[in-house]
Structures are given as structure tokens and as C-alpha cells.
Amino acid sequence: MQLYxxxxxxxxxxxxxxxxxxxxxxxxxxxxxxxxxxxICAYITRTKELALERxxxxxxxxxxxxxxxxxxxxxxxxxxxxCTDGVRTTAASKILANFVPPYSATVVKRxxxxxxxxxxxxxxxxxAMGSSTENSAFFxxxxxxxxxxxxxxxxxxSAAAVAAGEAVCALGSDTGGSIxxxxxxxxxxxxxxxxGAVSRFGLIAFASSLDQIGAxxxxxxxxxxxxxxxxxxxPLDSTSARFDVPDYTGFLINDVRGIKIGVPEEYMAExxxxxxxxxxxxxxxxxxxxxxxxxxxxxxxxxxxLPTYYLIAPAEASSNLARYDGVRYGFRAEDAGDVIDMFVxxxxxxxxxEVKRRIMLGTYALAAGYYDAYYLKALKVxxxxxxxxxxxxEKYDVLISPVSPTTAFRIGEKTGDPLxxxxxxxxxxxxxxxxxxxxxxxxxxxxxxxxGLQIMGRHFDEGMLLRVAYTFEQNTGxxxxxxxxxxxxxx
Amino acid sequence: MARYEAVIGLEVHVELKxxxxxxxxxxxEFGGEPNTHVCPVCLGLPGVLPVVNKTVVEYAVRAALAxxxxxxxxxxxxxxxxxxPDMPKNxxxxxxxxxxxxxxxxxxxxEEGPKRIGIARLHMEEDTGKxxxxxxxxxxxxxxxxxxxxxVPLIEVVSEPDLRTPEEARRYxxxxxxxxxxxxxSDCKMEEGSLRCDANISVRRAxxxxxGTKTEIKNLNxxxxxQRALAYEIERQIExxxxxxxxxxxxxxxxxxxxxxxxxxxxxxxxxxxYFPDPDLVPLVIDEEWVEDIRRSLPELPDAKRERYVxxxxxxxxxxxxxxxxxxxxxxxxxxxxAYPNPKIVGNWIMGDLLRLLNANNMEIDGCRIKPxxxxxxxxxxDRGTISGKIAKTVFEEMFASGKDPDTIVKExxxxxxxDEGAIAAVVDGVIAGNPxxxxxxxxxxxxxxxxxxxxxxxxxxxxxxxxxxxxxLKERL
Numbered sequence: 001m002q003l004y005x006x007x008x009x010x011x012x013x014x015x016x017x018x019x020x021x022x023x024x025x026x027x028x029x030x031x032x033x034x035x036x037x038x039x040i041c042a043y044i045t046r047t048k049e050l051a052l053e054r055x056x057x058x059x060x061x062x063x064x065x066x067x068x069x070x071x072x073x074x075x076x077x078x079x080x081x082x083c084t085d086g087v088r089t090t091a092a093s094k095i096l097a098n099f100v101p102p103y104s105a106t107v108v109k110r111x112x113x114x115x116x117x118x119x120x121x122x123x124x125x126x127x128a129m130g131s132s133t134e135n136s137a138f139f140x141x142x143x144x145x146x147x148x149x150x151x152x153x154x155x156x157x158s159a160a161a162v163a164a165g166e167a168v169c170a171l172g173s174d175t176g177g178s179i180x181x182x183x184x185x186x187x188x189x190x191x192x193x194x195x196g197a198v199s200r201f202g203l204i205a206f207a208s209s210l211d212q213i214g215a216x217x218x219x220x221x222x223x224x225x226x227x228x229x230x231x232x233x234x235p236l237d238s239t240s241a242r243f244d245v246p247d248y249t250g251f252l253i254n255d256v257r258g259i260k261i262g263v264p265e266e267y268m269a270e271x272x273x274x275x276x277x278x279x280x281x282x283x284x285x286x287x288x289x290x291x292x293x294x295x296x297x298x299x300x301x302x303x304x305x306l307p308t309y310y311l312i313a314p315a316e317a318s319s320n321l322a323r324y325d326g327v328r329y330g331f332r333a334e335d336a337g338d339v340i341d342m343f344v345x346x347x348x349x350x351x352x353x354e355v356k357r358r359i360m361l362g363t364y365a366l367a368a369g370y371y372d373a374y375y376l377k378a379l380k381v382x383x384x385x386x387x388x389x390x391x392x393x394e395k396y397d398v399l400i401s402p403v404s405p406t407t408a409f410r411i412g413e414k415t416g417d418p419l420x421x422x423x424x425x426x427x428x429x430x431x432x433x434x435x436x437x438x439x440x441x442x443x444x445x446x447x448x449x450x451x452g453l454q455i456m457g458r459h460f461d462e463g464m465l466l467r468v469a470y471t472f473e474q475n476t477g478x479x480x481x482x483x484x485x486x487x488x489x490x491x
Numbered sequence: 492m493a494r495y496e497a498v499i500g501l502e503v504h505v506e507l508k509x510x511x512x513x514x515x516x517x518x519x520e521f522g523g524e525p526n527t528h529v530c531p532v533c534l535g536l537p538g539v540l541p542v543v544n545k546t547v548v549e550y551a552v553r554a555a556l557a558x559x560x561x562x563x564x565x566x567x568x569x570x571x572x573x574x575x576p577d578m579p580k581n582x583x584x585x586x587x588x589x590x591x592x593x594x595x596x597x598x599x600x601x602e603e604g605p606k607r608i609g610i611a612r613l614h615m616e617e618d619t620g621k622x623x624x625x626x627x628x629x630x631x632x633x634x635x636x637x638x639x640x641x642x643v644p645l646i647e648v649v650s651e652p653d654l655r656t657p658e659e660a661r662r663y664x665x666x667x668x669x670x671x672x673x674x675x676x677s678d679c680k681m682e683e684g685s686l687r688c689d690a691n692i693s694v695r696r697a698x699x700x701x702x703g704t705k706t707e708i709k710n711l712n713x714x715x716x717x718q719r720a721l722a723y724e725i726e727r728q729i730e731x732x733x734x735x736x737x738x739x740x741x742x743x744x745x746x747x748x749x750x751x752x753x754x755x756x757x758x759x760x761x762x763x764x765x766y767f768p769d770p771d772l773v774p775l776v777i778d779e780e781w782v783e784d785i786r787r788s789l790p791e792l793p794d795a796k797r798e799r800y801v802x803x804x805x806x807x808x809x810x811x812x813x814x815x816x817x818x819x820x821x822x823x824x825x826x827x828x829x830a831y832p833n834p835k836i837v838g839n840w841i842m843g844d845l846l847r848l849l850n851a852n853n854m855e856i857d858g859c860r861i862k863p864x865x866x867x868x869x870x871x872x873x874d875r876g877t878i879s880g881k882i883a884k885t886v887f888e889e890m891f892a893s894g895k896d897p898d899t900i901v902k903e904x905x906x907x908x909x910x911d912e913g914a915i916a917a918v919v920d921g922v923i924a925g926n927p928x929x930x931x932x933x934x935x936x937x938x939x940x941x942x943x944x945x946x947x948x949x950x951x952x953x954x955x956x957x958x959x960x961x962x963x964x965l966k967e968r969l
Contacts, residue, residue, distance in 0.1 A: 083538045096537065103531050105538060204537040208770035237540050238772050316770055319570050322581035323535045327636065339576055339634070366572070366765035375767060 004032040004165035005482055008074045008222040011168065015062060015073050022062070022073030026055035026117055029075040033119065033166045041141045042151075042161040044080045045088050046120035051075065054117045061115070070225045072115030077167035079158050080121040081128055082213065083202040084108055087118075091204045092136040093126045095324045095331045095350030105202020106234045107171060107213050114229045119167050122157030126352045127321065128178055128206040130154050131424040134415055135354045142411070143185060144483040145449055149408040152182030152424075155216070159186040162216045163483060169226055170216040175206050176309055177403070177428025179214045180440035184403035184452020187442045187481060189223045189469070190216045194460045195435035196241035199234030205320040207313035208239075210432040219479045220441065220470045224248035227462060243460055251463035254474045257291030261468070262396035266302035267427045273406045275446020280402050283443045283453050286475060287400075287468075297396065299388040304381050305430040306422060311365045311378035312433075317355075318362030324350060357418065382433050389434040393458045398468050401427050403440045403452035431456055439465045442478035450478075495694045495732075497725045498702055499654035503667060505646050505677045506618065506685035507550045512642035513617050514541030514584065519644070521683060525623070525637035533642035535579030540771050543568075547615060547644040548775065550676035551591050552785050554646055555613045557674045557792055558667075560595030562782050567774040568615075572765040576634070577620040579641050587766040590614035591775065597650075597670065598794060599662040600812075608663050609651030618643040646676075652691065652702070657721035661714050664688060665816075669793050673818045681713055688717055693738065694728045703728070704738040708752055710745045720745040724752050796821055804834035813842055819856045823863060830867035840866060844884065848891045860894030861887075869897040879958060882906050910957040912964070915948070918956065919964045922947045933969055941965060 003011070003025055014020045030048050037043055058073040078084060081091040083101035085108075090096045104112070111118070125135035133141040133156030141156040143149040144164035151160040155172030159182035162170050172179040174192035183190025192214045203213055215226035227248040234240045263284060268277060288294045326332030326346035333345030351359070365374040392399055404424055414421040431438040436459055443453035453472065457465045473479050512519055515532035532539045552562055569587035595610035620638035624631040648667065654660045668686060672679045679686045688711045693703035708724060711717045728738055742761075743752040791799070793815045800811035815821045820841070827837045849859065869886055872878045878886060878901060889900045901907055909915055922944055923930055933940035941962075948961045 081538075083536075089537070091537070099537065101531075101536065101538070103536075201540050202538045205771075236542060238542050239540075239770075315767060319572050319582050319765070319767070322572060322574065323537070323579065325574065325576070325581060327576045328534065328579065329536070340574075343574055363765065366767055368763045368765070371765075371767070 002032075002165065003028045004168075006168070007218045008071060008168050008225055011074060012070050012072070016068060018062065022055040022058040022117065023052060025073060026051050026075060029119060029165070029167065032164075036144075036164050036166055039142060039147055040144055040160050040164050040166065041139050042122055042157045042164065042166050043077070043120045044090060044092065044123050044136075044138060044157070047087055047118055048120075050087070051117045051119055058115050058117065069114045069229075071111065071169075071229055074116050074168050075119045076111055076116040077119050077122045077158055077161045077170040078108060079124055079155050079170070079172045081124060081173055081204040081206075082108060082171055083204065084118070084121065087121065089121065089204070090138075091127050092124045092138060093324075093351065093355070094137045095346070096204075097137070097331060099330050101202075103202065105213075106199035106236060107230045108202065110229050110232075111171070116169075116229070119161075122155070122161055122170060124157055125154035125178075126355050127204065127317070128154040128173055128175055128211075129317070129354050129358055131177070131181055131421050132409070132411075132414065133157060133182075134411065135352055137352055140411060143408045143449075145187060146408065149410050149449065150185065152185035152404070152408060154178040154182075155190075156182045156185075158216050159183050159188055159190065162186070162188045162218060165482070168218070169222055171213060171230070172216055173203055173206075173211055173213050174428075174432065175210045175212075175313060176432050177425040179216065180403050180428050180431075180438055180452065180454060181425060183216055183440040184454075185408035185450065187450030187452075187478070187483070188216050188218055189220055189439065189441050189479065190214065191223050191227065191439040191462070191465070192431065192437060193227065193231060193462055194241075194437045195432075196239055197231050197243070197437070197460060197462070199232075199237040199240045201234055201236040205316075207316040208320060209316060210309075210313055212432070220466060220473050221249065221252055223439070223469075224252055224466050227466075231462075241460070246463060248462060248466055251466040252470045253467045254471050255291075256287055256468055256471045259292045259398070259464075259468065260396045261287055261292050261294045262297035262392055262399045263294065264299045264302065264392070264399055264401055265296050266299055267401035271405050271423075272402060273446060276402045276404070276406060276451050279444035279446060279451040280400070280453060283400065283472065286472065290471060290475060292468075295396075297392050297399070299385075299392060299430065301381065301384045301388050302430060305385055305433060306426060308378045308381045308385065309425075309429040309433060310361065310422065311374050312382065314358040314362030315365045315375050315378075316362065318359045318366065321351075321355065321359055326350070354418070385430055386434045389430070389436055389456070393436070397457070397464050399456040400468075401454045401456070403427060403454040407446050407449035407451060427454060435459065437462045437465055439469050441469045441472060442481070443472065443476070444478060450481075494697055495725075495729050496697045496699070497655055497657075497721070498652045498693050498695065498705075499657075499660050499721060500652040500691045501650045501654065501660060501663060502689045502691070503648045503650075503664065504687040505554065505648065505671055505679065507547055507644040507646060507676050508678055508685075509544060509546045509550060509644055511544055513544050513547045513615065513644035514642055517642065523639055525635070525639060528639040529641070533579065534638055541584060541769075543772060543775070544644065548591070548777070549785060550644070551613065551615045551646050552777070552782055553674045553789065554648075554671050554676050555592030555595065556782070556786050556789060557670050558592075558595040558597060558610050558613065558648065560592035560610060560613055562592050562777060563589060564777055564779065565589065565774060566591045566777070568769045568772045569766045570769045571616075573762045575619070576636055577622050577638075577641070579620065579638060583617060583619065584769055584772070585616035586614035589774075591777070597663060597666055599659060599666050601659060601662070606653075606659070608653045608659075611649045611651050613646055613648050616645050616647060617641070618645050657718040657725070660690065660721055661718045664714060664717060666793070669816060669818075673790055673792050675790070675818075687712075690717065690721060692721060692724050692728070694725055694732070703732075704740050706738065706740065706752075707742045708745055709742060709755065710747075712747070716745055716747055719750065720752055723750065727752065790818070800834075804828070804838075806834060806838055810838050810842060813846075814838060817856065823856050823859070826863035827866050830864050831870050833870075836870060837866070840870075840887070844887050845891075848888070859891070861890045862894075865890055865896055872897055872901065876908060876910060876957060877901065878906060878908055879954070881954060882908065906955060908957050909952055909955045910960060912960065915952070915956050915960050916964055918948050918951050919961065919968060922951065923965075923968055930969065941969075
């Protein structure tokens, strides 16, 4: 078995038993990156020298018998909208192509303190706006299971890196499904924690009330390890919650007896790919066979989730992205006549089409005379959607659904039709609007491409998500599949 | 003019003197090399988040309570969106529909007696940076930006349109400054920009209940500018109406040099700020008990202090008003009274000689070198007869100039009053011998002649002779 196919907890065993060194592990992963990334294009920036230095430092700690944490020496990739001190952070935008932050995001500092080794910065849709990574200003990331298909997005680089063995775990961000959907498309585990569970400080904002940093891993155990490191209150983020962070590995329990699982019928509506539907129905049957109570339920305001999201998110984005004007940092159009001209030219050339589309949508939604009809209305509907979940989760411990109505689509298939692209997030955006946690785990294949199962839970009840996910994983084998195992040309 | 009435409302920005900025821990210190009092947060770098400085909220509550406002138990921050290079994020974090305080008032003195001016609201916001142009803004080849001021906390105090004359507007502004300055939350220095004012003004026919169309006047950098600009704008608006024209709703700027207001932008060119709640900040929930703690910690405010001076010190209302016009002056006065418990005499010295010297030297009381204890010592020297009232004036001026103790000055300059009877008698004898004509006049009944002789004695002693003694000795000999 190749080292790069192992999980963090397996590697941790090898590291502490000194069967491998962190430096060897790091070298192996970079060899894999060098071999695979020309095809996969997961990374915008690789930080090999920095990584090796960190790995050697961790080896020193292991040699000295000093406290080694579960992520010590584990190669972790970081989405390129999460700031890293001294390492270029672009948000996959031309406007930030040369931006080197003078500080690190809180999550990056936490990973660093836990001994994790950053491999580099991963590709994404520009400013996290997109569902396929095709909106990156630099290049499109490929799905490791079929390089003719998208890895999903916006955290496509992180998902593809973990799926292809180019990193063991990765950080992503999820505003409307940007962790769960690519995790699903790439056959890995991806969690969007409860809004407020993880500090957003250092995450380049898209839509502040929806953005949440989360993690990718190859199994649920690693997911719990990542949560242990990244969750917790941060005084630098007013919206981060003060709560007692549990040891999430304590929820890795292979038992769902008596657990009530609801399946929102709206999430299995027509338009759901038969292969996807089949995989979800098989998962429902499995849970039932393991002693869980599985029932169909309803989230009546689901049909309003997409329009609600596409008012709130662009409105916040139009304001969040106003700072990219060429005055202080990043790209600046040099041929401007005056300051307004500089703003206009800088932003016209610096942003891609999808980002501009959303800035215009959001500016319109907030404009005098439209605010009440659009933005304010959307906030009200958001409350209704939240209440749908509150009601459902009073009755059920978790809700399950597909992550996306389809498996990974072909590159270029939806770029001409933004609305079709938006529909790819139909099952995930409500979770962001409600602020609850959601996880995607591999639950089968449809025509050779991975299908993801979404598990949604109560606020700060990541523990229950992990328990249900872990039980599923332990009773199936999908998480052990690697793209090259299919014999279908996967990596 | 009597046929028209002006309606004026003021929007006043006050810089709070917290140690750090409103949403980060960069220093608020004035000046400093450009872009040295900054951090990723106040520079609006990608990914940063604001965190409210609790002291800013406390100061805002303090000011609001002093202005008799109701504190909102629930308020929030909003983003005011517009593009300008001095704004790091191209939006300003402010408070829109749920400000921290509303419904206050301030009382001003007018010729018709005290008048209550309503305060509609008080809210918190962040200051912007500043642009440095090379020459005029219209011709500058490039501009530089200094973000030291970006994120410095401000409160904006919006009055009701209750002011009717430029004079009232100035008084309101002066009173507002005094009250806020008393609370200690701001330096309130117009010259340094820690107190800024915009005015909304319209005119209407006397007796009308309807408001006329208003204009907003910016760039009012002093009390004088405020009063002059309003006076000008009233005249201008009346003239437009008298000539059958209409007032255009617009923003105008005060041109100090030319003494006129000029159009800046029309209503059509006004920004759409696209306010919306800042998703990076949670709503402010303010505990009533905390508000009460702050209320209890408020110092005695100018109106209460003035009343007390009249009541306790038996000062005339006017004197009490002058002495309480700034907290520093009142503190100085009270310290002097503690050291020399005669409020009337202390008050006279402060209102007379001290304020005259401060004005002449363009100084504030906090720059004064005379310490309260020194003024008391000087007054005691007078009581003991060591110096005369006339000498005291000289000593006071020297104290003001050098900050030296009055005893030292008296000793150094040999200003001790001569009360040695023998020494003065000798001088008196000399003056009598040297002015036989005047002596004769006096003996013939010309009372005035005595004054001349006293003057001669004082001249000979360089003013140091004890005047009572001189009078007695002269009379005895004549």
C-alpha cells in the first residue's frame, strides 16, 4: 500500500512507531503531487520547502519523545481563500494573484500548532463562487475519478487533492455546499461545521453569514481529528461561538440503533439522477437494517432556498468584495485616468464573469427601493427555512439526503448556463441558510462516479453526524476506494 | 428677515479618545508617520474581521447619557457602502436603523431664556483614512492615502431641527462640546478634527408649520465658520425664494476664504449607500445594569455644576456659567477654592486676569503654568499684607509667565511690601519737604493733594510701601 493512500490516523500510528518519518511522508506526498498534479491541477501554490522544514521539525519532536498530536506530520492542503502568512493567497482570482498575506488565518495557526504540515494552496472557483472549480482565474481542477469531469466546487482543489493522494486532509470553505458537493463528487469525506463552530478569521469572505471553514479527509475518523483542531471560539471572530469543544473522536461509535433519521422528500425530487437516488435508498435500507428509524419527512420551504441564497449571498459578496479596488494591494489597472477610472478598470479586468455577475446581483438586491422586496424578504424566508429544520430536527436526530442531484458532470457541461450550475447546490444551500452542520460521505457509485450521502444535524451536534457517518462507513467500504482502483482511468 | 424663519439641524461627529481603534487594537494616537498606526484589520486586508472595542460602546453610552438619550438595549452595526480610496473596505461600519441611543436633548441659553434642543439619535461608526493631494484635488497628478485615522471610533450626534438661528446653532455646538468634553470621552478639538459638524438648513415664512427644502452644508471647521455659513445660507435661500426661485436639495460646502457656500452635489448625485446589517458583527445587547453603572460614574455636568456654584458659592449666574464652560476651568476653579476658600475672590482672579492672559496668549487652561496652590499662596500674601493688590497683579503675570511660586517672585524681585514705619516715615518726610506747594494746597483744604503726595511716596518706594501706612503717616504729619 502506498503511503499517500493512508489516512491520518493510520499514518499517525506509523509515525509514532517510528516506522516512517514525517519527512519521508512529506517527500512521498510531494512525489505524488509531482506525478499527479499535472493532470489533476489541484494546487495553485505548492509549499514543498516549507513543508519539508515543518516535517523535519515534527521528526525532531517525535525523536525527543515530546507530545505528538494526531495531526503531527500529516500533510494537509489549504484552500486558497484561507490566508497563510508569507504564502501567496489568491482566492483563485486575478485580482489577488500576487497577494501575500502578512498574517495567517486562525485555522491555519491551529493546524500549525497541532503539527500539521501544509502542502500548499488549492484551486477553487474564484472567491468560492461556483460549483465546479471552472471559475478559477488560473485553471480548472480535474476529478481524479475521471479527468474529463469536474471535481465540484468551489473547494474542488482540496477535494481532488485528498481524493488523489496529493494530501491526506485538507481545509475548505462552504458557503452553499462548497465542501460537501466536491467531497461528494470526489468520493471523500467533507464536513461543513455549524456556523460559528470554526473561526472565519483569515477566510477571504464571500458571504459572511453563510461562509464556514471545514475539512476534507478520507474517512470519518480523520474528519473528527480535523474538527478537534479547527473548532473552538476565536476572539478575533465576533461570530464564532463560545462552546465547549468536545473530543469529536468520542463520537466514532458504530451504532445507530434507535437513532431517528429523517429523509426530506424535497431532496429526492425529480431531477435526481437515478443512480444517485439508488445509492441513497440503499443507504436508507442499511441504516434501517442497523436498527435506525428511517422515515420520509418534509422541509416545506425548500423550493425557496435557491432564490433566497442567491439574494443573500451576492448581497453580502457585493460589499465584501468592494475592497478589491487596486488602491492597497492586489491587481491594479495602470492605464487609468483618475481614481474612478482606476476602480472601474481594475475591477472590470481583475474579476471573472461569475464574480461580476454576483456583485451586480447583490448590488441590485441592496439598492434603495429594492432592499425590502429582495434582501429583507430573503432574510425573512431564511428564517422560515431555519424553522423547517428546527421542526424536523426536533423529531429526527439527523436528516439524510443526496449531496447533489447528480454525480460529477463533464467539464464545460454547465459553464454556459449559470442556473443549471446553481441547481447543483440545491441539496446543500439550505444547510448554510440554517447554519446547521452537514457532512458528505461516500455512499456508492453511479456509472463509476462517486455518490455522496449528506447527513445534517442540529446546531453544534457534529457529534451525532459523526456517529451516523462512522456507522455507515464501518458497515460499507466506499471510503477505502481509491480512484485508480476502479480501472476506469481514475488516478 | 423677520418674515422668514430658519430651521436648522446639526450632525456632529465626535472622535472618541479610546486607546485603540473601534474594531482592532491599533492605536488611535493623533499624528504619527503615515500608515504606521495600522494593522490588517483597519487596513481591510482580505479575510480580516472586526471585533467591537468595548470601551467604544462604553464611551458612546457615556456621551449618550450625558445628552439625556435613551440607550437601546438592542442595537446593531450596518455597512454603509460607497467607494472612496480613503476607505479600506469601501464600506464604513456604522449604525443605521438601530442606533445605540435615541431621544435625547440639550438645553441652551437664548435671549428668550433656556431652550431645549432635541437629539434624535447618537450612533457609533468608524472614521476613514485621509487623502494627501499634491496641491489641489482637481489638478493633483497623484494622491497618497494615510490610513492612520481609519477605524478611529466616532459617535455621530444628530439634533432635531429645533435650532432657529445661527447663534442658537453655535450655542448648541458649544454646549454639546462642553457636555461631551465633561464626560471625558473626547478631546473635542475642532482644530484637530476630533469634533466635526455638518448642518442641515432650510427657511420658511414666519409662522409656517411646513419645512422648506433643505440644503446640507459641509466643511464647517470652527464655531465661527458654523455661524457665518448659516447666516450666509439663510440669506441666500431667502434671496432665491424672494426672486421667485426654488431651493434645490443639495449638499453645499462652506468656502471660508470667500465667505460663501458652494454647491457640491445634488440630490440626484447623492450616494445610494445600500445599508445592510454587518454580518461580521453580532447585534449589541446592552445590559441595563451596565448602563446604570456608567450613569453613576458620570461626572457632574455643566448645568448641574453651574447651579451648584450659584447655590453653594453664591456666585452670580453669569460667573458660574463662565467658570463651568469647560471642565478644566471648573476643575481649576474648584481646586483654587479648596486651597483658598473664598469663591468670589478666586472667581474674580480667574475670570479677570487669568482668562485675559490665556486669551492674549491663545492658550487653554490645561496649558496654564499657575497651579491652584500658587494662586492661593498669592492671595494669602495679599491677606498678610506682604504684597499689595497692585503688586499682586505684577506677581500674577510673572507667575503666569514663569510658573514660579509667588513667594519666590516676591523675593527675587524684591516686591515685599514695606511696612517698616521708620523707613516709610523717612520717605514721607522727604516727599513733604520736596513738595511745599502741594502740602500748602492740602492744608488749604484741597483733599486731592493728598493723593499726589501718596503717589510720590509710592513712586519713591517703587510701589512697595504699604498704602495704608503711607496714608496714615502723611496725615499725621500734615
